Amino acid sequence: MYPVRIGGERIALREFEERDLDASMAVVGDPDVTVFLSFDTRTREEQAERLAADIARAKTEPRPDYYLAIADRQTDELIGFIRIGLGGHRSGELGYALRKDRWRQGYTYEAAQLILAFAFEELGIHRIQAACGPDNLASQAMLRRLGFDYEGRLRDHVFTDGGWRDSLLYSAVSTETRSPTKPR
Ligand SMILES: CC(C)(COP(=O)(O)OP(=O)(O)OC[C@H]1O[C@@H](n2cnc3c(N)ncnc32)[C@H](O)[C@@H]1OP(=O)(O)O)[C@@H](O)C(=O)NCCC(=O)NCCS
Numbered sequence: 001m002y003p004v005r006i007g008g009e010r011i012a013l014r015e016f017e018e019r020d021l022d023a024s025m026a027v028v029g030d031p032d033v034t035v036f037l038s039f040d041t042r043t044r045e046e047q048a049e050r051l052a053a054d055i056a057r058a059k060t061e062p063r064p065d066y067y068l069a070i071a072d073r074q075t076d077e078l079i080g081f082i083r084i085g086l087g088g089h090r091s092g093e094l095g096y097a098l099r100k101d102r103w104r105q106g107y108t109y110e111a112a113q114l115i116l117a118f119a120f121e122e123l124g125i126h127r128i129q130a131a132c133g134p135d136n137l138a139s140q141a142m143l144r145r146l147g148f149d150y151e152g153r154l155r156d157h158v159f160t161d162g163g164w165r166d167s168l169l170y171s172a173v174s175t176e177t178r179s180p181t182k183p184r
Contacts, residue, residue, distance in 0.1 A: 023078040026099040090126040131167035
């Protein structure tokens with residue numbers, strides 16, 4: 001499915017565009033954000049290449065993932081990313097990151113609710129998992145708030161910042177009555 005645009009109350013999820021380069025650097029170029037991600041902080045040059053690849057990948061069929069910009073609904077400016085990577089049979093993996101000056105305002109929670117509804121209802125995904133670092137208390141709280149269950153610890157799951165890091169695995173399945181709490 002391309003292009004995707006999912007409108008929310010304060011944000012929209014949309015495809016990446018070339019003009020997102022500067023705004024995306026506030027996410028992938030900020031070590032305070034990338035310390036929690038599975039890749040190292042990127043230079044503008046590296047991000048320009050990645051962004052071009054992400055734009056091209058979105059147009060491949062079948063899509064390997066729905067990697068979308070979280071955009072401010074008023075300005076359409078990119079403030080973060082959210083992704084559902086498509087795995088085996090009707091399964092997916094959730095990931096997200098937001099620029100630091102927008103943290104704790106409910107934007108990622110809203111984005112996650114939008115993409116989860118899209119994945120379960122439009123794409124027919126049955127199981128969605130998410131893995132985050134043991135020190136990433138924000139993301140763990142987010143996943144619990146979204147109604148995900150903790151499944152276990154993945155040893156040496158990612159290589160980042162020069163070393164191996166464990167991950168904590170969470171999941172949600174479509175048959176569960178998930179009970180995410182209401183956003184503010
Ligand atoms: C994780 C991250 C995306 C959260 O985004 P956010 O937009 O600030 O989160 P929200 O404001 O939507 O918060 C939703 C819920 O998540 C939890 N949460 C978010 N940040 C939190 C924090 N710093 N401490 C504790 N709980 C937190 C809370 O339950 C929160 O609900 P509440 O505000 O009503 O208590 C953001 O901190 C980030 O970009 N971190 C770096 C990248 C990252 O960790 N990505 C995930 C990798 S697994």
